[in-house]
Amino acid sequence: MPSLTNSVVLVTGANGGLGSQFVTRALERGAAKVYATARTPRQWDDPRIVSLELDVTDPGSVAAAASAATDVTIVINNAGAANGASLLGDLASVRALFETNFWGALAVANAFTPALRRSRGTLLNVLSVLSWLGVGDAYSATKAALWSATNTQRLKLASDGVRVAALHLGYADTPMTARLTTEKNDPADVVSAAYDGIEADEPEILVDDISRQVKTGLAGPIEGLYPQLAGGRS
Template sequence: MTDLNNGTVFITGANGGLGTQLVEAALTRGARRVYAGARSPKAWDDERVVPVTVDLGDTASIDQAVQQTGDTTVLVNNAAIFPRSDLLTGPTAELLSVIETNLIGPIHLTRSLAPSLVAAKGALVNINSVLSWFAVGKAHSVSKAGLWMATNALRLELAPQGVHVLGVYPGPMDTPMQPGEDRAGMTDPADIANAVYDALGAGEYELLTDETATKVHGALAAPVTALYPALAR
């Protein structure tokens, strides 16, 4: 079980819809310091929040951010990008950028901060997605499927060293990353942020935040046509 009270939390993608709520919820739960990571950090109205410049698609940027955040006790890998071009026809550079930002970047950051997490007997939280198990996200799904497995692998390596690892799998969430005007049925990111820290405090390994995530996860044990009915026609 991980208590945020008096902890030091590093949250990437802190400017986004969920990232902002993760920062606010960490402060509410008594975090001593919150590193708010973003490619273009913004100002915050709480002195406990320290803006940090970090681009997860740039290893040099990650290394520089680690120099500033070496006392982290809870790392929340939240930042991600979501281009929507096809795997077959989209730019190769775009595919590589998605993999670097959504998968390689979080692994690199985790490796760099692992000594701090181990020393604190802290925690790692990877904000993943229902699209880890559902390919409609195209390159994003590929990267998130990789992060799902990386989360499991990191858990096996970090658990013996006293670091808890939580994987979070939201379905549709009411954030700017979600396209379209119809927000019906989307989960409030504030609710997800609080659920994340509740799950961390309870020592859970995975958090499926809504019915969509639960349904898709359950279908993994069925034939592939359960997730992709068009293949059965």
């Protein structure tokens, strides 16, 4: 079974609310080293944390990071963005969102696949309940695309001994959701659940009730997920 003990973890988007928790909690669980990556890396007061520049939308930056961190055993594909883009609006904004949330995540996964093959390691893609629910508009579309890609990655890499996991959750209390007044998950709880799931070798890690409810709802009529459609069209 996978273990955080003596692992070498790389976290994208390490400066964010979830990202910083992924860094510190990995060390609490016994990781030997954590690469904390971001477009503008911060300094950490722990010699086990290596700050590394990584812009997931820049192929050169991704390649450089992969060359610098060849010893990784766990990759946390956490970097993400939200810009309010709508699929029925400015498609340039939609494309920009896909560059980070989808293409960037794929670029990171591909760049670090050789290291994960060598270590028979784990890739975790941080997704969302909105992977299965279209109410998030273009953001939902990016996460749905990455969910589909995660399933393909899982199939393609299984024979190499690489585990691929997906993390699904509702809103977490991070700077990205600061303006929302709805109930939010504690980032520390989210990351603890993520690492529990990795160590339990769970392919899909559902953090909260809303994720479990929506996942179950995928098997039912579409009106179950979208009650606004129940009245039909006039």
